Amino acid sequence: MGVDQPPSLNVQMAARLKSMRSRKLSIEDLVDRILAKDQVALSQAITIIESTAKKHQHLAQEIIEKCLPYANKSIRIGITGVPGVGKSTFIESFGKLLISQGKRLAALTVDPSSSISRGSILGDKTRMEELTKEENAFIRPSASGDTLGGVARKTRETIILCEAAGFNVILVETVGVGQSETTVHSMVDFFLLLKLAGAGDELQGIKRGIMEMADSIVINKADGDNLKAAKLAKNEFARALHLYPKKESGWRPKTLMCSSLKNEGIMEIWETILEYFIIAKKNNFFERKRQDQNKFWLMQTIESQLKIEFYSNPVVKKEMEKQLQAIDENKTTPFSAAEKLLAIKTG
């Protein structure tokens, strides 16, 4: 390395200009191809969004900004349910119906535990064999990431690109690990909870606030010997939903049944979702919710970054150890200790 002659200033400059021009061209080209519904370009752009390399992050922001004017014109549906509830079969069945109705569908996943190791259903495309063959369907497994916040950000940005690529129904599926349902709820318009008859996880759903978030509860696998139990479960959930106060959207969550395997009840679910959108658009809840979600993500990003910056400051780290020890030894209170720590940052 040391023996190479440095290129002349002119050569350097020319190369840089060329790189700038070609980068500019390639971004514009990529965005043009996305807008032309090119799925290869869309996948490439999402890969740039998911990259952790600094240079890709700037590129990603340029791509997203160029796509933004074409985004936001979709129906965003969140789908959750415990493993085994049949999410992949449901998405396959639901997706095919939408496509037959002339819709273009993108299915994404938010799975903080990484899609590969935990076997997220969208990672396993073989379980949605027919849907993956449709040119009007785009299936992308969860971004990987250390934090749910990181995964969520990438998914939200991916939604924008998918919308720019003309997908007008976006499904965001989650396997329901930790806070992932709340995260998905805060990026979709309509939240659908898939259930099985007699699963006995009602308490869990109430406790974690998932029942409360649902715009519709769908009892899946309502076929054959299971049909009677499914009807019972449907009525029970309908009763439970009535215990909650009316939603701000003016919408009364609906309880439905379906058989994803036999393609029964799927149309009714889609009609229910459309009914919701008519109400929510009419009373402006739709628009307000999207604005609130944007503000939520703005604040969320700011606040998590403030914390990361503060706690990773080496002086803070050192003083933190001292203060924690002083607290343990009853020499100070958490409030006094906090003041001393905050003085480092602001002083």
Next chain:
Amino acid sequence: MGVDQPPSLNVQMAARLKSMRSRKLSIEDLVDRILAKDQVALSQAITIIESTAKKHQHLAQEIIEKCLPYANKSIRIGITGVPGVGKSTFIESFGKLLISQGKRLAALTVDPSSSISRGSILGDKTRMEELTKEENAFIRPSASGDTLGGVARKTRETIILCEAAGFNVILVETVGVGQSETTVHSMVDFFLLLKLAGAGDELQGIKRGIMEMADSIVINKADGDNLKAAKLAKNEFARALHLYPKKESGWRPKTLMCSSLKNEGIMEIWETILEYFIIAKKNNFFERKRQDQNKFWLMQTIESQLKIEFYSNPVVKKEMEKQLQAIDENKTTPFSAAEKLLAIKTG
């Protein structure tokens, strides 16, 4: 004012020294009197803690630091329940039992909505007529404050002073507005949930995670015509509690009944609490929980202060307006906007 001659430097200095000495003396005197179980001194010190004046805040920290070595040696019990459940009658009955057992009891309230306007039970001392006359009882209504965090801080600091004043059982009662139960839970060792038979607010309790926090559920007003319904409710709650996984403390929450009015079942509650303490001290959960609570309050204070400082920065405020508008106009994403805002602070 302008015509007054300024006093000589010597006179100024002498006055300052005198003030310093007398302040020092008065703080030491106040703390000595607290340690000597003087309730008047304790009340004065709490008033200093509750004051929003800057000079009082420094005094407060000095007092607390001097009290800290004598604090922490108590049983801290949180009590919650909906209005009408009989919290004041219960505390009266429970408190008298404790005093008859040679305990010294301090009863505090966390009520973010201010104790006066919303009629907190401890604000209304007349409902605990006998307890207020006991010299081994100290009753103090909620500190007022704009935020639950502010009220909580003052209450936590008041606990330290009460403990230094030799109170070995601290009751912290909350009326259960907003997040106040969670706040009280994070400052006590044992959390007691008072219930009425047939109140039908089970779902609410499960939903808000209050059932989950309870170390004991006590059905109050279990007397006369109400006795049968109380027994039924007791069994129902016991069943519901069994749906939750075993607590980290190794403790299985107990469901009990009592009549505060007739002084029935009160002793059993106290014995249950003592049983809990034997288990929690033996397996070190008691110590670990108090340390975790301290860390929780340290982080809580730091993080809320970081947010306040950031959002109240005038440059941030101005840019925030611009960025929010850009988001509404689809010209940027919440994540890009957050980066621009964060650059102000760190740049």
